[in-house]
Amino acid sequence: MKDVYLFSGFLGSGKTSMLTDVIRQLKEKGLKPAVIMNELGKLPFDSQAVEDDVPLKEMLDGCICCSGAEKTEAQIQSLLLDSEFDVLIIETTGAAHPVEALDAVYSPLFAEQLNVKGIVTVADSKLWLDRETLTPQIRSLFMEQIRHAHLLLANKIDLLTETQQAQVIYELQGFNPHAFILQTTHGRVPFQLLESLTATSQVDKRDIVSAPISSIHLGSRLVEFTECAFTQQQFEEWVRQLPDSVYRMKGYVPVEGIKNPMLFQYAYGMVQWLPEYVKMPAKLVIIGENVGAVNVIGLDY
Incomplete structure (x- = not known):
């Protein structure tokens, strides 16, 4: 069984910084990572942060959840057939709903080969405090990404005062009481914490508040x-x-x-x-x- 992590978070939150640091930790432990990376635009900018020795599949100009589960399944199938790896990391675009993206990963084609560990969401702590300045649709997406995390990184915490830091953690705990919340800078998270995650494969669609890109x-x-x-x-x-x-x-x-x-x-x-x-x-x-x-x-x- 190969462990799978889904990295979520709004635009500019620090997902790619977390990704590169987790890849480093995996290599130090002797584990081989593979990455599926989604970009909203046509330029594969973030994927340049992934070293050449890491198997990488890119999905450009869209998000995993709205470009079709079939495309995601094809990328995973290709990795399973062509590459040797121990851990698969899927980094969604900042415009993706994490539950819809996670749901696209579950497939009978490779269910026995993958162990989905959970959703890791990187939240910009300053943006959380300023969330009322966002448009209603964007704010809904931002908060949905946080609400469905199994592990939640309160990132860029160094930009806040101690009072603001305490406010962010208190509010995030109230908003998503089921997630472990870690205060971070540059998206750094100990891999031992990722290993301890256990996701549920049963996703209740009634709990999803949709915020499609077409309406945003x-x-x-x-x-x-x-x-x-x-x-x-x-x-x-x-x-x-x-x-x-x-x-x-x-x-x-x-x-x-x-x-x-x-x-x-x-x-x-x-x-x-x-x-x-x-x-x-x-x-x-x-x-x-x-x-x-x-x-x-x-x-x-």
Whole structure:
């Protein structure tokens, strides 16, 4: 039997940071991981964080729950036939409902080969406190991901005061009393805690509050930069004028005076720049509601 974990969490919560750290721990224990990774956009950005020696299947431009259980089953079947692994990690897009995604994994085709351990949800602690600022549909999805977790990571806890930290844990425990709640930074979770999970294979659909992407209007937009480059100040000035409906951006931005495009990440008003030592394609994925209306003229791309 191969253990299966489903990693859930809203856009920018820290799922990929958790994934890379868990992969590291698995390798240190002599276990072979495999990954199915879902991206909302057409650019496989997050999958670049998975090392080449880890079997990887990608599902782009959609989420596991709405792209059909058949596609998910096919990816799992392919891994079981073509790859040797001990643990399968499925990272859903930030727009996926975790129960619907988990339900897609259960299949008579390989039920005897897989042991589904549970849903691990990464929750942005600051966003939890600011959840009333989200649109009703997005807030519903965000809270559903938390409500159905077997293990809940209160991530980015270092960004809060001690009073705010206590408030987050108290409220999360009341909202999902069945999950073990762990305060984390950078999505770091001890693998022993994951091993202790035991999920139920019986999912009661009456408990699911649906928040389909079609009603949320959540989508992605790919911006490709040509010969231009920006100062970090210029780029961040453009970021500051973006509407609140832009939840997440990630990609590689050409910066004046720097050889390779820099890794740029944005989530809920916070930006991060990291140097990149390999020349990556200068592309940026914008994720949010109605991103087609986002003004990118100021980028001159």
